[in-house]
Amino acid sequence: MPCLNISTNVSLDGVDTSSILSEATSSVAKIIGKPENYVMIVLKGSVPMAFGGTEDPAAYGELVSIGGLNPDVNKQLSAAVSAILETKLSVPKSRFFLKFYDTKASLFPLSLGPSKSRICTMFTCFTPAVLDHD
16 A cells, blocks of 8 residues: 655645645556555645755655555656645645655565455564464
């Protein structure tokens, strides 16, 4: 499940955040090649932030995906997300930074079977049955 977290120092009061979320969802899904119903977008506004020593409009993002990321995809994602932020929030492309995390689906053998759910974080995945110590 790709998850894009965006923080900006721009106030979101009076902003059509639904259109930002919708466009970002569509762009991330299309570029990474995952269904839209697997994409999560988190948008936080009015975050105290300085970029280059000024508090002019700026944004920081982190995109986490289980596979699907590579240098070309990352470049496309950066361009798409920065275009949305520039159009919708007046954040110049030069004042946006996007960090990518390509995480692996599991650290455990796939032989655990499809009935075992996995809890995934940015850094690793856990299978609850393996973690139970009772």
